[in-house]
Amino acid sequence: MPAYPLPSRVQGPLIRARDWLDERGKLAWIAAVVLGFVVFWPLGLALLAYMIWSKRMFSCSNRHSRARYYAPSTGNSAFDAYREETLKRLEDEHREFVDFLQKLREAKDKAEFDQFMQSRGEKTEA
Numbered sequence: 001m002p003a004y005p006l007p008s009r010v011q012g013p014l015i016r017a018r019d020w021l022d023e024r025g026k027l028a029w030i031a032a033v034v035l036g037f038v039v040f041w042p043l044g045l046a047l048l049a050y051m052i053w054s055k056r057m058f059s060c061s062n063r064h065s066r067a068r069y070y071a072p073s074t075g076n077s078a079f080d081a082y083r084e085e086t087l088k089r090l091e092d093e094h095r096e097f098v099d100f101l102q103k104l105r106e107a108k109d110k111a112e113f114d115q116f117m118q119s120r121g122e123k124t125e126a
Contacts, residue, residue, distance in 0.1 A: 029056055
């Protein structure tokens, strides 16, 4: 990623198209691949290969690991440092919260499974 965001006219149509599809999610990418195969099969194949190579097809989890927010420098280094530190802290807290929710879901699933196994064991004994 460059040190500063490029204006949209400099980015090029492919980058704008990629960003546009990313904003709309995985279904937009799948629709683009299908449309690519319908229009010209090598285009669909190229889009499919790009989706696999960039891991857009399987999961978005690796995109969550990088910083989600980027803003150009304001010229005030103290504010920029504060902003970066605050954003990093918020992203870390978000990641910790998502991990906590995942552990809660796993604990709930385990409790439900244990309850099922216990009720199943009671039925076989009776």
